[in-house]
Amino acid sequence: MPPPGSNHLRFETRYPQKFWVQFKACLWKQSLSYWRSPHYNMVRIMFMFISSVMLGLLFWKHGGRINNQQDLFNILGCMYAATVFTGINNSSSAIPFIAVERTVVYRENFAGMYSPWAYSFAQVAMEIPYVLFQVALFMIIAYPSIGFEWDAGKFIFFFYTMFCTLLYMVYLGMMLTAMTPTVQLASILQSVFYQLLNLFSGFVVPRPQIPGWWIWVYYLCPLGWTLDGLFTSQYGDVSKVIIIFGEKKSISQFLEDYFGFHHNRLPLVAVILALYPIAFATLFGYFIGRINFQKR
Numbered sequence: 491m492p493p494p495g496s497n498h499l500r501f502e503t504r505y506p507q508k509f510w511v512q513f514k515a516c517l518w519k520q521s522l523s524y525w526r527s528p529h530y531n532m533v534r535i536m537f538m539f540i541s542s543v544m545l546g547l548l549f550w551k552h553g554g555r556i557n558n559q560q561d562l563f564n565i566l567g568c569m570y571a572a573t574v575f576t577g578i579n580n581s582s583s584a585i586p587f588i589a590v591e592r593t594v595v596y597r598e599n600f601a602g603m604y605s606p607w608a609y610s611f612a613q614v615a616m617e618i619p620y621v622l623f624q625v626a627l628f629m630i631i632a633y634p635s636i637g638f639e640w641d642a643g644k645f646i647f648f649f650y651t652m653f654c655t656l657l658y659m660v661y662l663g664m665m666l667t668a669m670t671p672t673v674q675l676a677s678i679l680q681s682v683f684y685q686l687l688n689l690f691s692g693f694v695v696p697r698p699q700i701p702g703w704w705i706w707v708y709y710l711c712p713l714g715w716t717l718d719g720l721f722t723s724q725y726g727d728v729s730k731v732i733i734i735f736g737e738k739k740s741i742s743q744f745l746e747d748y749f750g751f752h753h754n755r756l757p758l759v760a761v762i763l764a765l766y767p768i769a770f771a772t773l774f775g776y777f778i779g780r781i782n783f784q785k786r
Contacts, residue, residue, distance in 0.1 A: 512604045516612035523591065524616055530587045531620055537579045538624040539631070545572055546635025553637035553724070556741060558733045559748075562725070568636060569720045570693045572628070573652070573713065577659035578684060580621070584663035585680065588613070589673050592778065610775030617660050625652045644723050647756065651719035654763040658712055661770035668777035687713045697750040712766045718751050719759045726753030 507515070524531060549568045556562060591613065629649055634640075638648065662683065663676075670676040688694065690704070691713035700708050708714050728741040745751040 512608035516609045520612045520616040534583050538627050542628045542631035546632045549636045551637035573655050573716050580656050581659040581663035584660050585667050585676050588664045588667040606779030610778050614771040621656045647723040655716045658766040658770055661767050665770045665774040668774050715762050722751040
């Protein structure tokens with residue numbers, strides 16, 4: 491029995507360490523976990539290497555040979571394939587890996603060791619260097635092989651767009667894993683997202699041709715902004731006149747008329763591309779902290 495007049499036992503915080511100390515500890519643990527998981531990291535790195543070589547060989551020096559609308563469609567197809575294939579591979583690979591890591595979060599959070607936010611911040615930060623390495627691999631192999639222009643601004647914006655794309659695809663897989671109880675359910679929801687990305691990316695149906703009621707889905711689709719950034723940064727300022735459906739028209743004008751891509755909107759595209767990984771990463775941290783699917 492406590493002596494009369496004594497205060498109740500209480501602690502200032504639930505966790506013994508401050509958030510920054512927890513974050514550094516979780517980041518160190520995650521770095522070891524990633525280094526010891528070659529089945530997760532080496533697979534997606536090898537996939538990026540093989541995809542870059544195949545795209546470079548398939549579209550060899552095609553980026554500088556634009557003479558008609560079909561050449562532009564081919565290059566857009568190349569960009570679409572590069573982002574979709576590598577993005578889906580990264581997103582799908584993240585689900586089983588994060589599902590295993592999630593059990594560690596539940597255990598350590600219950601024991602009062604680390605907060606879910608410290609873990610989620612560390613998990614999100616740990617993905618950045620691996621995604622950067624993949625994008626650098628693509629830019630070294632595929633970018634010069636396809637024949638894109640060696641302009642500093644275009645190169646940097648292409649790199650930035652690819653980086654944001656792979657990052658939000660990885661965080662999408664992590665978010666779906668955090669909000670679902672099983673890997674199977676997360677994979678099913680992921681397939682639904684893939685269908686929406688493909689349908690409303692602006693590749694199958696260009697933005698001006700999407701029915702008015704569905705245009706809001708296009709603006710919510712991150713892949714549409716990715717294609718806008720990649721295509722417009724490369725060709726949105728090119729004034730070369732080519733044959734478009736039997737008529738002479740500049741490349742930049744064709745992009746505006748047919749796809750709705752405007753070169754002066756690239757700053758807006760850059761901001762929106764950065765918002766998607768931030769939003770998916772934030773939702774991942776929220777669901778990790780709020781939802782616990784363990785029954786014991």
